[in-house]
Amino acid sequence: MKLNRFEKTLVQHPLRFWLQNQVEAPLLTSMIPKPMACFEQALEIGCGFGNGIHLIREHFGAGHVTAVDIDPEMVIAAKKRWQDSSHGLNNLSFSVADATQLPFTEAQFDIVFNFAVFHHIPDWQAAIAEVARVLKPGGFFVVEDLYRTAICNPLSRRLFEHPQQNRFDHQEFLAVLRQEGFYLVCDRNVLNLAGMVLAQKTSPL
Numbered sequence: 001m002k003l004n005r006f007e008k009t010l011v012q013h014p015l016r017f018w019l020q021n022q023v024e025a026p027l028l029t030s031m032i033p034k035p036m037a038c039f040e041q042a043l044e045i046g047c048g049f050g051n052g053i054h055l056i057r058e059h060f061g062a063g064h065v066t067a068v069d070i071d072p073e074m075v076i077a078a079k080k081r082w083q084d085s086s087h088g089l090n091n092l093s094f095s096v097a098d099a100t101q102l103p104f105t106e107a108q109f110d111i112v113f114n115f116a117v118f119h120h121i122p123d124w125q126a127a128i129a130e131v132a133r134v135l136k137p138g139g140f141f142v143v144e145d146l147y148r149t150a151i152c153n154p155l156s157r158r159l160f161e162h163p164q165q166n167r168f169d170h171q172e173f174l175a176v177l178r179q180e181g182f183y184l185v186c187d188r189n190v191l192n193l194a195g196m197v198l199a200q201k202t203s204p205l
């Protein structure tokens with residue numbers, strides 16, 4: 001589901017960039033086993049205005065980043081932002097894509113990122129299955145997301161547009177990850193409003 005105008009403004013606010021880079025990134029990288037593996041191919045689902053790409057490159061040292069979003073406006077804005085930066089579009093690709101039908105082959109990525117996206121997806125379980133499909137065995141899924149309590153309340157309903165059916169809490173999200181064959185490396189639940197998870201796709205025996 002696309003964001004409404006208000007949420008688009010919030011997502012591209014400098015404070016959001018600052019929070020993501022200064023607070024969320026160190027928390028997320030602290031969950032990755034050290035020494036950190038080499039992430040040659042990274043996928044960001046729901047790239048928004050493209051700030052996550054900075055985080056994925058700087059904090060996770062990814063080689064090539066593929067960034068997708070369901071909203072063409074987001075993809076155009078993220079691409080322009082990077083085109084105009086000193087990095088340019090080297091080792092970056094963008095496309096419009098739905099997380100529940102990713103246009104990629106099996107086992108294509110070393111690491112996949114979800115920064116506050118799956119709470120926008122009506123069938124988020126299908127999106128997790130897609131992440132499991134496109135990840136290489138042993139690849140990582142990095143998640144930070146919002147839970148039912150944060151989005152299914154009168155204030156949030158007034159300000160934002162989020163699906164209200166089939167939402168999830170921390171334990172429900174972890175259960176579907178396990179069901180799709182992920183090993184849970186680390187997880188943090190913040191008052192059941194939001195959480196972070198590092199999950200690893202298990203290798204076949």
Ligand SMILES: C[S@@+](CC[C@H](N)C(=O)[O-])C[C@H]1O[C@@H](n2cnc3c(N)ncnc32)[C@H](O)[C@@H]1O
Pocket residue numbers: 001002003011045046047048049050051052068069070071074097098099100114115116117120121
């Ligand atoms: C809250 S924004 C987060 C953007 C960015 N990840 C960030 O952290 O700034 C959620 C993003 O997910 C995208 N999105 C929603 N549903 C999606 C889907 N089914 N597939 C891909 N992207 C989706 C929205 O268009 C939006 O850009």
